[in-house]
Amino acid sequence: MSQTIVFASGKGGTGKTTVTVNIAIALCKKNNKVLLIDCDCGMRGLDIMLGLEQNLMYDTGDVIAGNCVTSDAVYAHPSVNGLFLMPAPLNVEDEISPQVMEQFVNTVRDSYDYILIDSPAGLGSGFKTAAAAADRAIIVINAEPTGVRGALNIRKELIDKGITDIRLIINKLNEKNFRELALYNDLDEVIDKCETQLIGVVPDDYTVVTFSQKGNPHLNNSSANKVFSNIAERISGGQAQLAFPKKI
């Protein structure tokens, strides 16, 4: 039975798209078949991060408009076995409704082990569409007060929509900066304030930036790589370590 997971954040730029791509790749490395749906209409980025930008002919908007069949708008990644992308429309006017997203996901659900949906920041229509078909949610924050407030707002919306399986990723954590800024006593305080169970802490890692801008989805030598692998394991119900930094 496939699972659909929406990646969300109240605040922009926390790393949702980056985290979604990397977890999708980690799930594929564990022999899962994964569909990534880009729901950031008008600002899509998954295609760039996956190096598929030049390949795209159709997107979800074309499927809905009847310009193509669904399979025409689903792109298999050439070097990540089992990874597929459905791009968002480039034009905001082509944004699909939550109802249409739900219908669409229901038609493709049986073909994948996981469907990961990357949403735009905030609580707007794009988030509502992204969340419409989700069984589970992962909130991506940075360890700062605006991130925490965003997480609480998103969490409330998700629960109102009936999504109760919600986990937290703290992304771009720089341990030295976290200690020096002293906004929180420790990471436990951040997690408690978000009222959401942690599934992973991803370090601030320059190779993640390099990868995302070059469209080369292979992070083999990155310190973040093991973390993404552990998060994928935990998503699948395994008991991998949280990789919680010991010093914080």
Ligand SMILES: Nc1ncnc2c1ncn2[C@@H]1O[C@H](COP(=O)(O)OP(=O)(O)OP(=O)(O)O)[C@@H](O)[C@H]1O
């Ligand atoms: N763990 C990380 N370490 C270092 N940089 C990162 C990490 N995760 C993401 N980034 C960088 O942070 C920036 C924002 O990432 P990304 O586009 O994934 O965020 P987003 O939450 O999807 O943004 P938006 O809200 O605009 O959709 C990018 O430059 C990305 O490379």
Ligand SMILES: [Mg+2]
């Ligand atoms: Mg994004």
